Amino acid sequence: MPFEILENEEMATGVQKMVIDAPDVARAAKAGQFVIVRAYDDSERIPLTIADIDTERGTIMMSVQALGKGTKQIARMEVGEHLADFVGPLGTPADVKKIGTVILVGGGVGIAPIYPQIKAYKDAGNRVVTVIGARNEGLLMMEKEFEAASDEHYVTTDDGSKGRHGFVTEVVKELLDKQNAGEYEHERIGRVVVIGPPILMKVATDMMKDYPDVEIVVSINAMMVDGTGMCGGCRVVVGGEVKFACVDGPEFDGRLVDFDTVMNRLMIYKKDELAASQKYDE
Ligand code: FES
Known part of the structure; x- marks a missing residue:
């Protein structure tokens, strides 16, 4: 079987x-x-x-x-x-190509899914910086694997219980500011990839307004039903157009994603999900 x-x-x-x-x-x-x-x-x-x-x-x-x-x-x-x-x-594989330096950011449950991208970007000739973060130490995962696979690696926790006290976005900002000041000694950072809760991807995308020449890629984990583009369950608005996360994504240019509709749709499902989950635990 x-x-x-x-x-x-x-x-x-x-x-x-x-x-x-x-x-x-x-x-x-x-x-x-x-x-x-x-x-x-x-x-x-x-x-x-x-x-x-x-x-x-x-x-x-x-x-x-x-x-x-x-x-x-x-x-x-x-x-x-x-x-x-x-x-x-x-879904569509990540658009991996030679960029220079790529920052891969994983927040919470987004940490594990970003892991295979390290190898993919490195195989394409990039220098890879990873930044992983969670609310606390207990929610962190795969730190050793990330450290071993990355050229530069950072860990943050919201409560300071492990790594740097703060958010993953702060590390990204520091690195990009360093680059803008001409103090980043490595190949140019040309892309930031963020996988994590929608709010994290939204905050990261907003922050990238200050760095218009650096790409921001996010992975939209919408509600999915068939996963083949037939049911419309995973629709997201990207660049003013309706896209299906399951076939057109899950990765999109963060600057084009309408995060408010993504979060609203997830909220609608969350209520039903919670009810079903509680029933299952009874
Ligand atoms: Fe049905 Fe994407 S999950 S269209």
């Missing part, structure tokens, strides 16, 4: 690292893409960004934050069990 769970362990508070046996998906997957997963035949379909690809072993790693009923069902499955569905890779 396919899609066996090979590993399932807590990587941060409330977040499971899950490794799935899926050789076909692993062979085709690229950084920035996602999979749609169902724990059981009657479970809801959950989009999860790919956090690591091992083509030799034929596995995909993903981080699962158990929030709603669907994610809880997945996260609570045991090693040796099989997922009912594991569809992918879906």
Whole structure:
């Protein structure tokens, strides 16, 4: 049977690292893409960004934050069990090319999905700076892996329990200010990629107004149903046009994304999700 769970362990508070046996998906997957997963035949379909690809072993790693009923069902499955569905890779791969220096920013649950981009950008000849942050130390993950894979690496926590006290955006701002002052001694920072909660991506994009010649790329984790561009569930407004995060994204030019509609739509679903999740826990 396919899609066996090979590993399932807590990587941060409330977040499971899950490794799935899926050789076909692993062979085709690229950084920035996602999979749609169902724990059981009657479970809801959950989009999860790919956090690591091992083509030799034929596995995909993903981080699962158990929030709603669907994610809880997945996260609570045991090693040796099989997922009912594991569809992918879906979405457009990250537009990775030679830029110079690229800053990859992962906030909270966005930390794991940004990990495969380190290798992709490095393979394309870039210098890679990573900045990962979370509310507190318990919510951080993969610090060792990030440190080993990056040319320059920073950790922040909102409460100062690990790394720098503050937000990931402050580190990015410092680096870009250094560059503007002519004091950044490395290849030019030409792109910032941010994956994390919508509010973080919005704040980061707003901050980038001061650096108009540096690209900002965000990954929109919209509500998804079919993941193939048919249902319209994941629509987002980008550059005044309706786009589907599942096929046109999930990555977009942050400056073109209408974050308010993204956040409003997520809020609408959140209420239903919370109700279903509480019922599941009863
Ligand atoms: Fe249905 Fe994107 S999830 S159109």
